[in-house]
Amino acid sequence: MFSLIKDLDAEMAKRGVSGIVVLGATTLANPDLIYAVGGNLARGGIYFKRKGNNPLLLVSNVDVGTARKLGVVRRIETYTQWGFEELWTRSDEAMAHLISAVLRHEGVSGKVGLFGRSDLASGIYLANRLGALGVRIVGGQPPTILEAARETKDKREIDEIRNVGRKTAEIVSEIVNNLSKMKRIRGHFQIGKRRATIGLVKSMISTKIANKGLIAPEGTIFAIGPSSADPHNSGVNTDEIKEGRLIVFDIFPQAESGYWFDLTRTYVVGRAGPKAEHVFETVYEAQATSLDVLEAGLTGEEAMLAACDVIERAGYRTVRAVYEGKSKNVSSGFNHSLGHGVGLTIGERPNLSLLSKDPLRAGGVVTVEPGIYLPKYGGVRIEDTVQITRNGYEQLANVGKELEIA
Amino acid sequence: MFSLIKDLDAEMAKRGVSGIVVLGATTLANPDLIYAVGGNLARGGIYFKRKGNNPLLLVSNVDVGTARKLGVVRRIETYTQWGFEELWTRSDEAMAHLISAVLRHEGVSGKVGLFGRSDLASGIYLANRLGALGVRIVGGQPPTILEAARETKDKREIDEIRNVGRKTAEIVSEIVNNLSKMKRIRGHFQIGKRRATIGLVKSMISTKIANKGLIAPEGTIFAIGPSSADPHNSGVNTDEIKEGRLIVFDIFPQAESGYWFDLTRTYVVGRAGPKAEHVFETVYEAQATSLDVLEAGLTGEEAMLAACDVIERAGYRTVRAVYEGKSKNVSSGFNHSLGHGVGLTIGERPNLSLLSKDPLRAGGVVTVEPGIYLPKYGGVRIEDTVQITRNGYEQLANVGKELEIA
Numbered sequence: 084m085f086s087l088i089k090d091l092d093a094e095m096a097k098r099g100v101s102g103i104v105v106l107g108a109t110t111l112a113n114p115d116l117i118y119a120v121g122g123n124l125a126r127g128g129i130y131f132k133r134k135g136n137n138p139l140l141l142v143s144n145v146d147v148g149t150a151r152k153l154g155v156v157r158r159i160e161t162y163t164q165w166g167f168e169e170l171w172t173r174s175d176e177a178m179a180h181l182i183s184a185v186l187r188h189e190g191v192s193g194k195v196g197l198f199g200r201s202d203l204a205s206g207i208y209l210a211n212r213l214g215a216l217g218v219r220i221v222g223g224q225p226p227t228i229l230e231a232a233r234e235t236k237d238k239r240e241i242d243e244i245r246n247v248g249r250k251t252a253e254i255v256s257e258i259v260n261n262l263s264k265m266k267r268i269r270g271h272f273q274i275g276k277r278r279a280t281i282g283l284v285k286s287m288i289s290t291k292i293a294n295k296g297l298i299a300p301e302g303t304i305f306a307i308g309p310s311s312a313d314p315h316n317s318g319v320n321t322d323e324i325k326e327g328r329l330i331v332f333d334i335f336p337q338a339e340s341g342y343w344f345d346l347t348r349t350y351v352v353g354r355a356g357p358k359a360e361h362v363f364e365t366v367y368e369a370q371a372t373s374l375d376v377l378e379a380g381l382t383g384e385e386a387m388l389a390a391c392d393v394i395e396r397a398g399y400r401t402v403r404a405v406y407e408g409k410s411k412n413v414s415s416g417f418n419h420s421l422g423h424g425v426g427l428t429i430g431e432r433p434n435l436s437l438l439s440k441d442p443l444r445a446g447g448v449v450t451v452e453p454g455i456y457l458p459k460y461g462g463v464r465i466e467d468t469v470q471i472t473r474n475g476y477e478q479l480a481n482v483g484k485e486l487e488i489a
Numbered sequence: 490m491f492s493l494i495k496d497l498d499a500e501m502a503k504r505g506v507s508g509i510v511v512l513g514a515t516t517l518a519n520p521d522l523i524y525a526v527g528g529n530l531a532r533g534g535i536y537f538k539r540k541g542n543n544p545l546l547l548v549s550n551v552d553v554g555t556a557r558k559l560g561v562v563r564r565i566e567t568y569t570q571w572g573f574e575e576l577w578t579r580s581d582e583a584m585a586h587l588i589s590a591v592l593r594h595e596g597v598s599g600k601v602g603l604f605g606r607s608d609l610a611s612g613i614y615l616a617n618r619l620g621a622l623g624v625r626i627v628g629g630q631p632p633t634i635l636e637a638a639r640e641t642k643d644k645r646e647i648d649e650i651r652n653v654g655r656k657t658a659e660i661v662s663e664i665v666n667n668l669s670k671m672k673r674i675r676g677h678f679q680i681g682k683r684r685a686t687i688g689l690v691k692s693m694i695s696t697k698i699a700n701k702g703l704i705a706p707e708g709t710i711f712a713i714g715p716s717s718a719d720p721h722n723s724g725v726n727t728d729e730i731k732e733g734r735l736i737v738f739d740i741f742p743q744a745e746s747g748y749w750f751d752l753t754r755t756y757v758v759g760r761a762g763p764k765a766e767h768v769f770e771t772v773y774e775a776q777a778t779s780l781d782v783l784e785a786g787l788t789g790e791e792a793m794l795a796a797c798d799v800i801e802r803a804g805y806r807t808v809r810a811v812y813e814g815k816s817k818n819v820s821s822g823f824n825h826s827l828g829h830g831v832g833l834t835i836g837e838r839p840n841l842s843l844l845s846k847d848p849l850r851a852g853g854v855v856t857v858e859p860g861i862y863l864p865k866y867g868g869v870r871i872e873d874t875v876q877i878t879r880n881g882y883e884q885l886a887n888v889g890k891e892l893e894i895a
Contacts, residue, residue, distance in 0.1 A: 106609075108836075111706060112518030115608065125721055144818075145721055175630050197609040202521065203512075204602050204635070206609045207616050208628030222614030224581050229610070289699035294692060300517060300706055302745075315531055315551050339708075412550075430514075 087118070087155070088137070090232040095134045100221065101193030102186055103228060105130040106178075107200060110341070114427035115198045115229040117341040121155025121239075129182065130156065133189045141165065141185065175205055179212035186218060194221045198229045226432050234424060234432045235446035240342065241470060241479070244425065244448060247344040248468060248480030250295040251334055255348060255482050257291060258284065258332070262324070262352060262488050272324050272352070281305055282320030288334065297336035301429070304333035304347075311349075311462040314419055314454060326353035329362075329461030331454075335429050343429045345450045346480065347466035352488050359463070362455050363486045365397040366463045369453040373421060373435075374469070377451065377476045383439025387421040390453040399455050406437045415457055422450040425468050447471040448479070493524070493561070494543070496638035501540045506627065507599030508592055509634060511536040512584075513606060516747070520833035521604045521635040523747040527561025527645075535588065536562065539595045547571065547591065581611055585618035592624060600627045604635045632838050640830060640838045641852035646748065647876060647885070650831065650854060653750040654874060654886030656701040657740055661754060661888050663697060664690065664738070668758060668894050671730070678730050678758070687711055688726030694740065703742035707835070710739035710753075717755075717868040720825055720860060732759035735768075735867030737860075741835050749835045751856045752886065753872035758894050765869070768861050769892045771803040772869045775859040779827060779841075780875070783857065783882045789845025793827040796859040805861050812843045821863055828856040831874050853877040854885070 095103065107113040107127040110120070117123065119130040119138070124146045132138040140156040142149075143163075150159045167181045186195060195218055197210060210220045226234070236244065265272040265279055272279035274287075285305050292299050306318035311331040324330070333347040349366070351359055369390040376389050391401040400416030412418075420436035423429070425448050433439060433447050443449075452466030465484060469476040501509065513519040513533040516526070523529065525536040525544070530552045538544040546562040548555075549569075556565045573587045592601060601624055603616060616626045632640070642650065671678040671685055678685035680693070691711050698705050712724035717737040730736070739753040755772070757765055775796040782795045797807040806822030818824070826842035829835070831854050839845060839853050849855075858872030871890060875882040 112606075197613060199609055200518075200606050201609050201612070202604065202633060202636075203607050203612045203616075204604050204629040204633040205631055206607070206612050206628070207603060207626065208630055210609075210613050210616075211628050220613065222612070222617050223610040224614055225611055227608060227610040230608075286700060286702075289702075290696050293695035293699035296692075296695075298704055298706060300704060 086235075086237040087232065088132075090235060091132060091228065092134055094228040094231045095132075095196075098196075098223070098228060099194060100134070100196050100228065102131065102133050102189065102191030102195040103198060104182055104186070104195060105198040105229065106182075113200045114233065114341065114431075115200065117427050118229065118233050119156075119198075120150065121153040122149075122340060124149055124153075129178075129185075131182075131185050131189055131191075133191045136189065139185065139189065141181075175209045176212060179209055179216060182209075183213060183216040183218050194219045196221055196223060196228055198227065230432055233426055235444050236426060236448050236470070237446070240426065241448070243338065243340045243342040244344060244468070245479050246340075247297065247336060247338045247342055248346070250297055250338075251336055251344045251346050252480040252482045254288065254291045254295065254334060254336075255332065255346065258288060259350070259488055261287065262350070265324070265352070279324040280320060281307060281318045281322045281324070284324070285318060285320065292334075292336050295336075297338055299334075299336045301335060303335070304331060306331050306462075308461050309459050312456045312458050312460060314456060314462065314464070324352060327351060327356060327359070329355075329359055329463060331462055331464055333464065333466065341427045343425055343427070344480065345425050345429050345452075345466060345468050346482065347452055347454075347464045348482060348484065349463040349465060349486065350488050351486055355486050359461065360486065361397070362399075362457065362463045365394055365399065366453050366455050366465050367484060368397075369393040369417075370451055370465045370467070373451050373453065374467075374476060377443075377469070377471060379445035379447075379471055379473050380442045382442055383421070383433055383435040384437050386435045386443075386451070387437055387439070390421050391417065394453065394455060403437065417453060417455055419454065422452050422466075424449055443471050445471055445473045492641075492643040493638065494538075496641060497538060497634065498540055500634040500637045501538075501602075504602075504629070504634060505600060506540070506602045506634065508537065508539050508595065508597030508601040509604060510588055510592070510601060511604040511635065512588075519606045520639065520747065520837075521606065523833050524635065524639050525562075525604075526556065527559040528555075528746060530555055530559075535584075535591075537588075537591050537595055537597075539597045542595065545591065545595065547587075581615045582618060585615055585622060588615075589619060589622040589624050600625045602627055602629060602634055604633065636838055639832055641850050642832060642854050642876070643852070646832065647854070649744065649746045649748040650750060650874070651885050653703065653742060653744045653748055654752070656703055656744075657742055657750045657752050658886040658888045660694065660697045660701065660742075661738065661740065661752065664694060665756070665894055667693065668730070668756070671758070685730040686726060687713060687724045687728045687730070690730070691724060691726065698740075698742050701742075703744055705740075705742045707741060709741070710737060712737050712868075714867050715865050718862045718864050718866060720862060720868065720870070730758060733757060733762060733765070735761075735765055735869060737868055737870055739870065739872065747833045749831055749833070750886065751831050751835050751858075751872060751874050752888065753858055753860075753870045754888060754890065755869040755871060755892065756894050757892055761892050765867070766892065767803070768805075768863065768869045771800055771805065772859050772861055772871050773890060774803075775799040775823075776857055776871045776873070779857050779859065780873075780882060783849075783875070783877060785851035785853075785877055785879050786848045788848055789827070789839055789841040790843050792841045792849075792857070793843055793845070796827050797823065800859065800861060809843065823859055823861055825860065828858050828872075830855055849877050851877055851879045
């Protein structure tokens, strides 16, 4: 956990902040708090860190054991010890008094950043009350201190992400295996004894996700034909699986640890026609080219431009035309960004987009996911989650990239 | 949706707020935003409401169709129409300018409440920027306007909750059915051909949850014997199911609509001894008694006291002793509150606790879940999710309450 404390100290120094407080009534959907405490706490907690010092974590009595087991924060105390047992009744007033008392005790006198996810109204009230108690609360534009610290992943985090990645890869292989064994009965594909619909495949995916101890709070995309041409369409349950049509399978599950994984493959059952093949080969090459240039120091924009070059050379449009003011929008072609950070969320720093001018940092974990979408026909997207290293990148899960399911 | 707008107007009037803004980059884990817009939006949105007026919702171009289908907000516009296409790059600065422009356009000049879940640092920054642009942002202590409005559920919400409740009840019945068919092989129970461990049952539950299109972001409790004596223990995977031991089965899944359900039953496989039976009958009676008095106008405290009376009369301790200062804590007995609101979260208003002095409102949905826990032995909890009505309550799902699985 030295890396976490070092990361936070560096970011605090950069912004002239002398203390940070990370809080939440739960760690659920609260990536900053999970990151600071190293895992899940049923009733959340309040994490304090003075620049240069070891952090202090306050939890309710019932969570002391769990907090110790997480092993990230060494100094653990309870609300009761601080005389604030009533905190569990959720009073922002009591919370403000407790936080200001702890900050005083820790010797924090300069600017203080408040982190963790909260209802805005209640967070703003808390900040105002703290201000009245003499605490100098500062807001922060993205990336906040915690977002910046979360950008680089340490070994424990990479292990967690690899673990989700391994299970995700298994699910994808199992589904491909099921599809390869489909039988055609009176013109319709069947999986086992049931009609092979998108709905059936999605329920098989859900079951596999559950069986591996993962969850998919944001769903799964399994879309065939025209629906696959819309990157936001998660698939139409009544659509049937048919030969020769593009299928985009984008799976993004989360483990109990809070870490996510994000993987997309595109398939065609049976033979792909020349149109599908050309789109697929272009996306494949675009991804390979971006991955090839990816390394610490490169900017997200440069990684994305590498993909745009390949795609435009093959005759498809990209979102670059919009950035250059040549077009209002890109209805056909590569119309989203190349990738995004993955960790305790699936939408964090760094971004691989045309607006990302900051150099990528070693230890960052990103998706690399070019796509080409042809309205009314279908789409192709190939996505891997990889770790950025000093001289390149490392795959965090391995799944073949064959287009055809024979 | 008239009830939603009426609820919001009433709460705004009560607090002297002339406008509210509900926002978020996603509706995931953002109950205020789901409530305001009526469902999920992939990229979230910004909801504006001036007191007495119909709301306005701003979304990205890709979410316009979805927002229309949700059918709750009639006035839907896009960031692009307002000249803020760049909002998708997530700039709190641009966000502040857009919000202040829309508020001006809507004629909101008084106090404005900001809602939705957000990173605190970034929310505080946004509030400060809005302040600098002349918007009078106010914070709010719990319950916020949105929390108070969310407390009463309209017909659409009740239908959603009933729907999750029906599926939850089916899962519980199916699991009980599986347990009733266990075979004993060489002294160990088996389900099918596998040893009947808590881990196996929990994976069966996960699969059923997934198959019904639900998720369980906070897990499931299935704990036997001593682990069931700790209300926070979700069960030990390696524990085996054995005869005569108390099993607490607490299941709290969420539907894609965002609505949750919360249900607990306690079982014993085979015959329950007199100790387990006495605890069970006491909890059963405590729940029946609380449900009996439950109706709009009662306070949460009164509902809880009804349960405490029954439990204390039967010779067990309750948390009332702590409130009356007679005890530091209750290690054995009824040591949590009677219930909590259920809706777009499983921890919202109203609370049924000894600190809840406000009268309950008709249309509120709450759990009623007394429990008795005997350390090193086991626990019993019986929980239903019900709707509070003017003269009583209504069950939102029906599952038998037999202790023994024969």
